[in-house]
Amino acid sequence: MAIISSGSDRPRQHRAGPSPIGPASRPDRAGSGRLVDPVAGPGEGSAAAGPGLLQPAAGAPAEAAGADASDAAGPGREDSLRPRRLADYIGQGELKQVLGIAVEATRSRGEALDHVLLHGPPGLGKTTMALVLAEELGVRCRITSAPALERPRDIVGLLVNLQPHEVLFIDEIHRLNRVAEEILYPAMEDFRLDLTVGKGTTARTRSLPLAPFTLVGATTRAGALSAPLRDRFGLIQRLEFYQLGDLQAIVERTAGLLALQLDTAAALELARRCRGTPRIANRLLRRVRDVAAVGGHGRISAELVDQALRLHRVDARGLDASDRRLLALLLEGYGGGPVGLETLAAGLGEDPTTLEGVVEPYLLQLGFLQRTPRGRIVTEAGRAHVAAVAAMATPGGHQK
Secondary structure, three states, rough: EEEEOOHHHHOOOOOOOOOOOOOHHHOOOOHOOOOOOOOOOOOOOOHHHHHOOOOOOOOOOOHHHOOOOOOOOOOOOOOOOOOOOHHHOOOHHHHHHHHOOOOOOHHHHHOOOOOEEOOOOOOOOOOHHHHHHHHHHHHOEEEEEEOOOOOOHHHHHHHHHOOOOOOEEEOOOOHHHHHHHHHHHHHHOEEEEEEEEEEHHOOEEEEOOOOOOEEEEEEHHHOOOOHHHOOOOEEHHHHHOOOOOHHHHHHHHHHHOOOOOEEEHHHHHHHHHHOOOOOHHHHHHHHHHHHHHHHHOOOOOHHHHHHHHHOOOOOOOOOHHHHHHHHHHHHHHHHHEOOOHHHHHHHHOOOOOHHHHHHHHHHHHHEEEEOOOEEEEEEEHHHHHHHHHHOOOOOOOOOO
């Protein structure tokens, strides 16, 4: 139950009429870095926003509308690469089938979609799927992140301003504090907000009804969610790494949106080097585009992709300089291991958390590295890859 304090022990004098925290009287808080009310009136730009977009109040900083507002901008923006419908969403076949059935059933009943929890590694399309769901349901999607909901009034303001059947997307939902979680429990189950206004002997409880809504939570650490919060989601789905064919299709689609002439072999080469992640695929494609533009290449070939990614120190398996430094230290300094994490971090000048959470996962996924009780060990596949990269290295040593 949320507690809203007046800041003193004296009781507040409320005028008759709607609740002071209701939608009719709550002012926009664009300057607070939180989401502002995207339901704009006539002449306030609501038509330009379109479904699933957030508009900051006049004079508000752009980041007040959420991290993904710019990605959902008009069709002329180059960063507007996200698909808008399930039919355009490439990959994740089982996830699309499950959510497609849920959306169709929800529309036929005229209800709000069950709350959805999307979890999986970063860059796989969790935010995009939330925007797609809102588009399929024909409602708006309000976007925020758990660290932005520090105080009870932050999440209360979002909830009371939700319109019927709207989607509220909370990124990194495992980082919600306990007070915010307690507010969400009755909101998710009963569409009700339980508030305690005032404090001490003047405290009183008030229950406010909420419009039926859909909460879409995204997290990279599903195990970090508390059990009561996790159990309140009706649909819990994991996003998997993408297959090579799906990644190639994503690269070709992005190239079309960016008006690039891309060979099929070039798209396949990019797909091989993006670690199974569409976000990395799009990022690498932009870097290749830069090299092509500066070099005056009208069409992007596989050779140009290889040249551009060598410049950015990305090898044929998608390993970057940090990955290869770790493997090289293990092989050259410790004979392949085993070596403890703290020792590796000291040798590389990196933070142990960075090594464990950023560098090691992809090496483990490829089978180039093993974690054992005695430390990290380079596998035979890892040794073979390091040897192959060393043999193919250019005289300038771009991949060394």
